[in-house]
Amino acid sequence: MSGVASSTRVLRLYRRILREGRRWEGPLEEREYIAEEARKLFRQNAVLHGGDEELERKLFEGETRLEIGLHYRIPYPRFAHFDKNTTMSGIGRDRKKPVQVLPAYMDSYGSKTQ
Numbered sequence: 001m002s003g004v005a006s007s008t009r010v011l012r013l014y015r016r017i018l019r020e021g022r023r024w025e026g027p028l029e030e031r032e033y034i035a036e037e038a039r040k041l042f043r044q045n046a047v048l049h050g051g052d053e054e055l056e057r058k059l060f061e062g063e064t065r066l067e068i069g070l071h072y073r074i075p076y077p078r079f080a081h082f083d084k085n086t087t088m089s090g091i092g093r094d095r096k097k098p099v100q101v102l103p104a105y106m107d108s109y110g111s112k113t114q
Helices: 003-023 028-044 051-072 104-109
Strands: none
Touching: 003 028, 003 051, 051 104
């Protein structure tokens, strides 16, 4: 992906998130949270070192979080919860403890060693 095309997609997503935040029908604190969270995560991811693949992953994360927030009318991230006895086919079946995998829309909240 060219630098101009990726910059355009990033700015388009950022503006859409801020616009939806201004239109948010919830309390003022939720509208403020949306703007603050967008600024924080876009700054955090301003300089990505993983190339196009990492950029695509972050754009997917932002788009997915936006769509989930609009659908459920909840501006906060929806963490994945697993029962301690949950097994996930193919991922943790050979281990005693199940493996907990963060959903793609929580990529920025995962470990920094990814």
